[in-house]
Amino acid sequence: MSEQDEVVALLGSVRSVAVTSHLAPDGDGLGSGLALVRALKSVGVAARFVSTDGVPRRYRFLPGADDVLRAAALVEPYDAVILIECPERHRPGLSDLDRYRLVNIDHHALNARYAAINWVDPRAAAVGEMIYDLLPALGVALDRDIAVNLYTAIVTDTGSFRYSNTTHRTFEIAAALLSAGCQPAAVATALYEDEPLARLELTRKALGSLVLDPSGRLAWIELDAADVAWSLAHDVDTEDLVNYPRSIAGVEVALFFKDRGHGPVKVSLRSRGRVDVAAFAARFGGGGHKQAAGCSITGKLDEVRDRVLAMLREELGATAGPGPA
């Protein structure tokens, strides 16, 4: 029995499920999860999305987002708990998960396979593609609300079809989601063109911190504790800022250092070359994909930055990539 078939068999036998994703949930976690919740409800399963961090503002337009239960613990007696896009069981930040039958649906190659049923497909650009494939087996017809959720999952995890995970299948599914009533421009507007003015002010601050390494192969930006406090006060998210250093010609690893003023410094990494940033982040207890990962490192902003850059300079030297032009 394939991993997907095991999921189908289980979902055909349950009466109630909780669906969850990782902390600070993203478009794939929320879109895939909300699509699955709606699909299960349509076939009579009582399904609820539970999120420790609730739904970030950027994703509140998703159909079903209003019904997400914000909670750090599960209390009801669900027949199963489905973890979406969680390479490890602790990622949702939910206590007492051990009391439930767990189903792990993910596309991270480095998945710990911690659940009773594990369906892991690293070829999928987004878990949204996997949920799309699940619908016929569940006997669920694609409708507009499911389509908008799955489209959002795919758009966010492919960077609007720009990342190397985008495949022929990705576009085939996108075409089908449009036929079901999803409007790409409406999703793009909600995701990317409904920004507070403060977001652009923050972008300007971040660009002011941009440094291109003399080698030309590393570039980074940073926000200090004051910038981060300001961004929180204005409810501005910062996750895409790392794309600015990433966009520079010749850059192989781009970084974004974020000092929250308390606790460790958050480091986002993007690779466009041979450096596996998931493996790099794992050295600090972080994770992600080969080309997009993150970790948190204890120390002052300057110290963390200098330490990480020194390690990456060494790693880039070791991989003997093309030098500066």
Next chain:
Amino acid sequence: MSEQDEVVALLGSVRSVAVTSHLAPDGDGLGSGLALVRALKSVGVAARFVSTDGVPRRYRFLPGADDVLRAAALVEPYDAVILIECPERHRPGLSDLDRYRLVNIDHHALNARYAAINWVDPRAAAVGEMIYDLLPALGVALDRDIAVNLYTAIVTDTGSFRYSNTTHRTFEIAAALLSAGCQPAAVATALYEDEPLARLELTRKALGSLVLDPSGRLAWIELDAADVAWSLAHDVDTEDLVNYPRSIAGVEVALFFKDRGHGPVKVSLRSRGRVDVAAFAARFGGGGHKQAAGCSITGKLDEVRDRVLAMLREELGATAGPGPA
């Protein structure tokens, strides 16, 4: 006989053609034109892309870009000249076009239909979709080089599948182009992630000029003559900067004013609401699409900006859109 059939019939009867597009050619003009040149060559037609402005750096990765003839006049005796994405005959900036049989292939609704054969399809997200449809009729098999050119045409004219012109057909074609060997991430990297450091410095300057109108419905940025001279010296293009004011929640019309230090001020307009910016730009001799247009206006930067904003405030009042929240 449909307009498309007329084009097919003509192309089946010629031995030599020049293909051209508008001044400051974009991804659709160049990608569609280079795809057509390659397609025609493969069936024995001597075809050449001629561009008054040559090929901007951003598009030099396109297969066939090296063979583009940079010239402001046609000299050879072509059997026909094909104008791609030119709503008027003067757009290519080529002299002596009247000596040739002209073919007009465009997707602008406001096309002047100035040619012997006019194929205008405003439903096409990009002319690239029209050229894709033409290939089977020309007896041309899709190959990787054609696919990369057409994919670039579609990606640039849909804003990476974010604009409202993106359709089910757009994604179907994208899927087929991937099957022919186009790699979306390679195209995206060439288009958007191969920027000079100066581009980010210019973005920071432009963000420093950002103003959100008190109504919340207009936002704009501007570059003065010194900024523009700096951007030219660093070979940085500025066309996407208008997307920053466009990204602000509630903004209905976004503008970018560019003072080149000589001649008229260049104004780029983007609409996300009911204002038809192509019609607005036409009042100043400009043009474009309903949601993306441009024009050039004689005057000092301050005067031009204030005049255009006053007109737009009046127009927004007249359309009685939603006021500020």
